Amino acid sequence: xxxxxxxxxxxxxxxxxxxxLILQTVLNMPVMGLFSVSGTFSPTNxxxxxxxxxxxxxxxxxEHLLGNLTLxxxxxPILEEKYGSGSLLFMMAITAFIxxxxxxxxxxxxxxxxxxxxxxxxxxxxxxxxxRGQIPLTFILVVILFLGKEIANAFTNNQISExxxxxxxxxxxxxxxxxxxxxx
Numbered sequence: 001x002x003x004x005x006x007x008x009x010x011x012x013x014x015x016x017x018x019x020x021l022i023l024q025t026v027l028n029m030p031v032m033g034l035f036s037v038s039g040t041f042s043p044t045n046x047x048x049x050x051x052x053x054x055x056x057x058x059x060x061x062x063e064h065l066l067g068n069l070t071l072x073x074x075x076x077p078i079l080e081e082k083y084g085s086g087s088l089l090f091m092m093a094i095t096a097f098i099x100x101x102x103x104x105x106x107x108x109x110x111x112x113x114x115x116x117x118x119x120x121x122x123x124x125x126x127x128x129x130x131x132r133g134q135i136p137l138t139f140i141l142v143v144i145l146f147l148g149k150e151i152a153n154a155f156t157n158n159q160i161s162e163x164x165x166x167x168x169x170x171x172x173x174x175x176x177x178x179x180x181x182x183x184x
Contacts, residue, residue, distance in 0.1 A: 006077060007076055008085055010072060010076030010077055013076075013114075013117075017057050017068075018065065018069070020058060020059075021059050021061075025062070035057045036110050036112035038110050039107070053096045055100055056092070056099075056113065058113065059113050060112065069114075071121065072117065075121040075124075076088070079121055079124055092120070095116050098171055099163075102167055115164055115165050116164040116167055119166070120172035122142065123146070123172035125172075126176070128176070130176075150165050150169075
């Protein structure tokens with residue numbers, strides 16, 4: 001038996017995120033500045049544009065990283081097999097960009113981590129096997145549970161961007177329903 005690099009987008013994303021946190025915490029190299037959206041944005045600064053995409057690779061600590069990667073590595077390979085590596089990478093990039101842009105537009109706080117990607121995958125996976133013209137009950141229940149939890153948590157001071165979670169979930173649902181239209 002030999003190892004198979006079965007989900008290249010998911011595995012590469014996971015290895016890069018882990019490597020960045022190792023650089024930051026173990027080797028004491030301050031790299032997270034390039035992998036987080038700051039509270040300000042300058043349209044003339046190319047690094048700020050890079051951060052709109054790269055913030056999903058940065059994580060505050062090991063607990064943050066492991067919480068995100070657990071779900072990414074659980075759901076990601078299924079989604080990568082269903083939609084293809086290129087499509088999943090595109091969905092992840094668009095989700096990162098949208099959450100980054102909306103954070104800059106509406107909040108003065110920073111943003112880092114793959115939680116938006118996680119919630120994109122959660123909602124996307126809830127429509128994977130659904131048929132055109134039907135809304136899966138699992139999707140409705142996940143949305144109710146997900147939105148309820150995120151709205152309730154939005155009123156606590158917890159250093160978590162529930163907004164990014166909600167935006168990620170909305171983009172995942174949109175991708176899922178758009179993909180059904182193309183296939184069905």
